[in-house]
Amino acid sequence: MTRFMTRMFKIALPDGSVKEMPEGSTPADVAAAIGPGLAKAALAARVDGEVRDITRPFEGDANLALITSRDEADALELVRHDYAHILAEAVQNLFPGTQITFGPATDDGFYYDFAPTAEHGPFTEEELPAIEEEMRRIIAADRALVREVWTRAQVRDFFVKQGEAFKAEWVMELPEGETITMYRTGDDKDAWVDLCRGPHLASTGKLDPNAFKLTRVSGAYWRGDPKNPMLSRIYGTAWLNKKQLDAYLVRLEEAGKRDHRKIGQEMDLFHLQAEAHGSVFWHPKGYRIWRELEAYMRRRLDAAGYVEVKTPQLMDARQWEKSGHWGKYRENMFVVPDEIPHGSDDEADDQPILSGDADLMALKPMNCPAHVLIFKQGITSYRDLPIRMAEFGCCHRNEPHGALHGIMRVRQFTQDDAHIFVREDQLVDEIVAFCDLLDSVYRELGFDSYAIKLALRPEQRYGSDEEWDRAEQVLRDAVVKSGRATAEYGWEELPGEGAFYAPKLEFHLTDAIGRTWQVGTIQADTVLPERLDATYIGEDGQKHRPVMLHRAIIGTFERFIGILIEHYAGKFPLWLAPVQAVVATIVSDADDYAAEVASKLAAAGIRVETDLRNEKINYKVREHSLAKVPLLLVVGKREAEEGTVAIRRLGSDEHQKMMSVDAAIAMIRSEAVPPDLA
Numbered sequence: 001m002t003r004f005m006t007r008m009f010k011i012a013l014p015d016g017s018v019k020e021m022p023e024g025s026t027p028a029d030v031a032a033a034i035g036p037g038l039a040k041a042a043l044a045a046r047v048d049g050e051v052r053d054i055t056r057p058f059e060g061d062a063n064l065a066l067i068t069s070r071d072e073a074d075a076l077e078l079v080r081h082d083y084a085h086i087l088a089e090a091v092q093n094l095f096p097g098t099q100i101t102f103g104p105a106t107d108d109g110f111y112y113d114f115a116p117t118a119e120h121g122p123f124t125e126e127e128l129p130a131i132e133e134e135m136r137r138i139i140a141a142d143r144a145l146v147r148e149v150w151t152r153a154q155v156r157d158f159f160v161k162q163g164e165a166f167k168a169e170w171v172m173e174l175p176e177g178e179t180i181t182m183y184r185t186g187d188d189k190d191a192w193v194d195l196c197r198g199p200h201l202a203s204t205g206k207l208d209p210n211a212f213k214l215t216r217v218s219g220a221y222w223r224g225d226p227k228n229p230m231l232s233r234i235y236g237t238a239w240l241n242k243k244q245l246d247a248y249l250v251r252l253e254e255a256g257k258r259d260h261r262k263i264g265q266e267m268d269l270f271h272l273q274a275e276a277h278g279s280v281f282w283h284p285k286g287y288r289i290w291r292e293l294e295a296y297m298r299r300r301l302d303a304a305g306y307v308e309v310k311t312p313q314l315m316d317a318r319q320w321e322k323s324g325h326w327g328k329y330r331e332n333m334f335v336v337p338d339e340i341p342h343g344s345d346d347e348a349d350d351q352p353i354l355s356g357d358a359d360l361m362a363l364k365p366m367n368c369p370a371h372v373l374i375f376k377q378g379i380t381s382y383r384d385l386p387i388r389m390a391e392f393g394c395c396h397r398n399e400p401h402g403a404l405h406g407i408m409r410v411r412q413f414t415q416d417d418a419h420i421f422v423r424e425d426q427l428v429d430e431i432v433a434f435c436d437l438l439d440s441v442y443r444e445l446g447f448d449s450y451a452i453k454l455a456l457r458p459e460q461r462y463g464s465d466e467e468w469d470r471a472e473q474v475l476r477d478a479v480v481k482s483g484r485a486t487a488e489y490g491w492e493e494l495p496g497e498g499a500f501y502a503p504k505l506e507f508h509l510t511d512a513i514g515r516t517w518q519v520g521t522i523q524a525d526t527v528l529p530e531r532l533d534a535t536y537i538g539e540d541g542q543k544h545r546p547v548m549l550h551r552a553i554i555g556t557f558e559r560f561i562g563i564l565i566e567h568y569a570g571k572f573p574l575w576l577a578p579v580q581a582v583v584a585t586i587v588s589d590a591d592d593y594a595a596e597v598a599s600k601l602a603a604a605g606i607r608v609e610t611d612l613r614n615e616k617i618n619y620k621v622r623e624h625s626l627a628k629v630p631l632l633l634v635v636g637k638r639e640a641e642e643g644t645v646a647i648r649r650l651g652s653d654e655h656q657k658m659m660s661v662d663a664a665i666a667m668i669r670s671e672a673v674p675p676d677l678a
């Protein structure tokens with residue numbers, strides 16, 4: 001009798017215990033050995049840090065963490081990827097001849113790009129319910145999702161035979177020698193197979209058939225290149241259970257109602273048009289919000305010891321080469337030739353309008369180099385530092401049209417930018433002071449919750465590792481010292497996410513419906529002062545390099561106002577509201593009185609309009625509440641006789657309140673005081 005020695009692997013679990021498992025066993029076996037509850041709940045496994053299929057055998061000793069639906073981020077990514085496969089299978093079942101390409105998980109679900117047959121053409125939204133039905137059938141069949149390793153040639157031959165030209169093309173571009181995996185849904189002859197890195201759940205039955213919804217269709221080019229064929233993309237949203245899906249759909253609907261583009265139109269704040277792609281036309285009411293916000297920020301900066309500057313819009317392209325921006329940012333810069341265009345009244349009309357060999361100027365994509373140029377004027381002593389140089393700087397970046405979004409993603413924007421020049425020994429305190437300032441600005445602007453994240457060095461970067469170590473540590477120390485390196489502030493570190501010249505702290509606001517927006521940043525930079533040769537004279541009489549802190553609190557006015565609109569759903573606090581009150585008449589007899597009330601309010605500094613139209617009062621109320629006017633002062637014959645107004649508040653069920661005009665003015669004025677002056 002021969003006895004085979006089975007190799008045993010040591011599998012270490014998160015609680016520190018170690019299980020001995022025979023070769024060939026899988027994370028699913030470990031889960032089963034621990035208990036039937038876990039065996040059922042486990043969706044996938046983290047093996048030595050890598051997320052893997054729960055049925056993939058161990059290759060040796062390993063650290064194992066089982067992933068359940070409690071590990072929400074991992075679990076969501078896994079199920080969304082599964083849904084993408086199931087979507088593709090369902091589409092091919094219903095529409096034979098459709099070719100598959102790619103289908104990744106997204107932030108809220110998944111999509112898959114298909115090449116439909118010529119007869120069928122692109123998919124339509126009317127077809128989505130039938131596809132969802134077929135997906136539910138596949139989920140109910142509880143078919144296994146099985147990982148297989150194939151060779152490149154096998155994969156190509158398989159897809160060629162299946163008539164899958166896109167997949168056959170793609171696989172041949174994977175590097176030779178790379179492990180190529182195919183995922184099979186089902187193990188019968190009807191199995192559906194896709195080229196895929198995985199991982200996946202063990203079977204389709206692990207998904208909740210009521211936790212997904214196909215949402216829309218769009219066109220997308222094969223590999224994102226307009227020279228390639230147009231594919232038909234189907235989007236879906238997917239969650240771990242129906243409750244999550246429903247909550248998401250409500251949030252989506254709420255976000256739609258709050259869309260700044262829609263509210264911006266209803267309140268007559270701004271518009272965009274194709275002649276100025278990505279640049280905002282601010283209307284009087286929208287610009288009023290801007291002015292109030294700018295005045296507020298300016299008061300806060302003045303009080304915090306900043307000096308304000310204004311720097312050129314256009315600079316010689318060579319200046320951007322020196323600062324290192326030309327190489328990294330050139331494709332996003334608007335370039336202007338420094339010459340007078342050839343006029344049409346000239347005799348030689350066939351000349352080109354521009355010669356093509358003039359010097360190039362560039363519209364600034366950022367303010368940093370210009371601030372260093374101001375810093376370099378004259379001699380700076382160590383006693384002069386820190387210098388906090390602020391600019392509401394208007395910048396341009398050439399973003400592709402497809403990337404633009406209302407006033408949130410634009411090509412011309414104004415930052416609440418500042419650069420703080422400091423000595424090394426001042427760094428931590430200066431960053432702490434910034435964190436305190438930012439904290440109070442966010443709270444005063446109506447945001448109670450935000451998260452702080454430290455974005456660490458990226459692959460591509462300037463500067464030595466020692467410099468990066470130091471720069472990262474300074475930011476970390478400052479957040480700790482400010483008392484905010486805590487769970488309450490969502491404190492975490494993000495490897496690889498810093499800018500090419502420095503690590504940064506990011507500040508992510510949470511809005512009224514729980515969405516997050518990265519707005520504030522601060523980064524400690526030694527590279528730009530070096531490249532542009534900025535120095536100060538130290539206590540030792542020698543030249544030293546200052547460190548430069550790049551920082552912003554609200555980011556850009558355009559995007560921040562967009563966020564404010566969506567956060568408040570247009571119902572701004574009184575100090576920011578573009579129109580604070582409307583005096584509306586019930587009868588035309590009160591016209592003179594309404595005008596008198598309005599002029600008293602205006603004289604008291606209140607932003608007021610009158611509505612003397614010959615319309616029913618209910619109609620006026622509806623219209624002004626759509627325009628989100630906070631206060632409506634209704635006047636009729638009685639009010640005119642008594643010298644009073646009837647006040648209605650936007651969105652309040654309270655009955656209107658009668659007040660004397662003077663009392664109303666006093667109330668509005670005190671309510672409209674900006675938070676920093678209150």
Ligand SMILES: [Zn+2]
Pocket residue numbers: 081085183194195196197198
């Ligand atoms: Zn896949």
Ligand SMILES: [Zn+2]
Pocket residue numbers: 366367368419550551
């Ligand atoms: Zn900067």
